[in-house]
């Protein structure tokens with residue numbers, strides 16, 4: 001959903017206004033300096049359009065200088081939001097802190113709607129006109145307390161707020177799945193067993209090849225689109241001969257897929273090339289399932305070494321569901337769909353800003369960042385900026401140690417699942 005951030009000094013009536021917009025009186029309380037609220041984002045709707053309202057009110061747990069606090073709020077809001085609702089107190093007029101915000105907002109180029117609150121009488125309304133001087137366009141006069149003007153204000157907001165971003169996947173369309181792996185691990189055996197007679201060939205990359213590239217296959221009551229099955233079945237001779245061509249094909253398939261199944265030969269050591277493919281899946285941000293094939297050839301001794309290889313070579317993809325199969329006979333291939341479902345669920349998981357910040361508060365209290373050169377970077381605020389794959393943005397007072405980022409990732413996984421998906425954490429330190 002598009003994000004609208006509400007910015008303004010404490011006491012300008014932000015919370016009352018937010019409550020008006022949400023049409024309910026619960027949840028949002030006035031700012032208390034030094035107190036962080038755990039809920040900062042809300043689903044809102046106006047005239048049938050849904051958006052996410054982010055209230056920047058209670059972010060900075062430090063009661064530092066007011067001007068500084070509000071400037072930080074504005075910076076965070078701007079980098080997070082699609083549009084900003086800037087609330088000023090018309091009865092008081094513009095303060096230095098407001099001026100600082102205006103500079104940040106202007107520089108960002110994000111659409112801004114200016115709300116002049118506490119316009120409770122005619123005198124205040126006259127004062128509000130002075131706000132044209134801010135250069136942010138028309139000041140929309142409201143009285144959050146009396147509910148006056150908030151409808152017009154919301155109309156103005158919807159005019160500048162972009163529509164929800166287009167979904168990449170056609171809703172309800174088949175999931176795109178790529179079976180990847182080095183030659184001879186059993187990819188085509190697996191595909192053949194899975195597809196059986198039910199395959200439907202679709203030639204969707206027009207003009208690039210005469211080979212059918214994808215197939216629609218029904219598994220576990222859903223239709224899946226298997227990407228580049230021609231490559232899997234080596235109908236194209238080059239695939240086995242030219243390594244570069246094969247690689248290009250693999251990485252294109254990964255790029256087009258939502259979820260990848262990497263097939264590894266359980267009876268052989270994990271190879272350099274396997275790890276290269278895994279890295280590609282991780283970097284492309286796709287959901288992942290690991291299938292150890294040729295399990296019929298895995299004896300107790302091999303099993304022993306395999307467990308060690310998994311610990312050593314697959315640490316980066318520990319989160320991926322693993323299944324052991326024998327493609328040739330079909331043994332355990334019915335475990336593939338549940339594993340795919342779990343991976344896709346993790347990949348698409350979205351956690352609310354409120355829950356994320358409550359979680360961050362808890363883990364920081366339990367395990368603060370180590371002090372570096374007399375300084376201890378703090379996390380001011382976090383937000384999951386996208387899903388499929390999950391990407392998190394953390395606003396901090398300084399760079400975080402690699403080890404600390406890994407700690408956050410590990411705790412995120414423990415807390416929220418994220419099975420089968422890479423996670424990206426972007427840290428945005430304030431200069």
Ligand code: GDP
Nearest residue numbers: 183184185186187188189293294295326327328
């Ligand atoms: P691809 O190159 O990854 O598509 O691999 P193929 O599916 O062509 O399989 C390569 C070879 O491994 C063939 O001889 C298959 O019969 C054999 N193979 C595939 N799966 C299994 C399995 O589960 N067990 C055993 N023993 N052999 C298998």
